[in-house]
Amino acid sequence: MVFEAGLAASSASWARVQPLVTSFVSSVSYDRAGLGWSSPRTSPPSLAQMLEDVHGVVAWAGGGEPVVLVGHSFGALLLLAFTRHHPELVAGLVLVDPVSLSTWSDCSSADQHRLQVGVQLSRRGAWLAEFGIVRAALALLLSGSQPFARLIGRRAAGRAATTLERLTGEVGKLPKELWPVIAAHWSRPHNFRAMADTLEALPAYANSADHILLPTELPVAILSASSATEDELRERYGWLTGLLKTEHTILPETGHWLHLERPVEVAAAVRWCVEQSQLSKSSYASD
Structure with a gap:
């Protein structure tokens, strides 16, 4: 499993969640180029380069097998874009108060x-x-x-x-x-x-990731902060439309950094996604 941090956050932002999932899944978190302890970028970032970095981490973590991906905010945007390009490497998605693609792709x-x-x-x-x-x-x-x-x-x-x-x-x-x-x-x-x-x-990134079409069998869990707007919630429910294994939880009295405020609930969503992905794998194997 791979954790993807928010826009300006590092792997340390998962410090309250990652220890809670060690009992049922192995996991990796990392710092994107230019953030945390990673080296500074030598050129302006691009979505293609970020997705290439995600691909490297996912390939290493899964050994070529699909893995569950967990992303917060802008990290969720990256994972949605990655799933669009590499669905064969994604076993499940957990999106923690994801950034709005529709809002930022068509900025007011x-x-x-x-x-x-x-x-x-x-x-x-x-x-x-x-x-x-x-x-x-x-x-x-x-x-x-x-x-x-x-x-x-x-x-x-x-x-x-x-x-x-x-x-x-x-x-x-x-x-x-x-x-x-x-x-x-x-x-x-x-x-x-x-x-x-x-x-x-950000607008260019959101535009590139917008109009997503997730695989029907892909387990997807979304956790929304109580501060999320009606438009944001409507968009998130739209992502889940037509999928067979979904879970959307709105956590009361939480802000955007809800994985720091309610790590137990985030870990529970990760467990659900891991279990659903394992059921899918077993089903494919029996077929």
């Missing part, structure tokens, strides 16, 4: 503006990381020195200070022993550059 002017603001803040974050300001602010925030850290962030980063505070909020949901690791990731400028590049290309 307001969404385009949101993306551009995100790109600008990410590039400013890279500049701040170059000068050690991100490292200092995150260290203070994670140690509990909230007012002083916010003062540093706002003086140095302006609007980007809210990005630092949001990062810290998500880091705080991870096991405490991982806080220094995540802070170290975001103290490296190339993580911010990778986030900026991906945000900038």
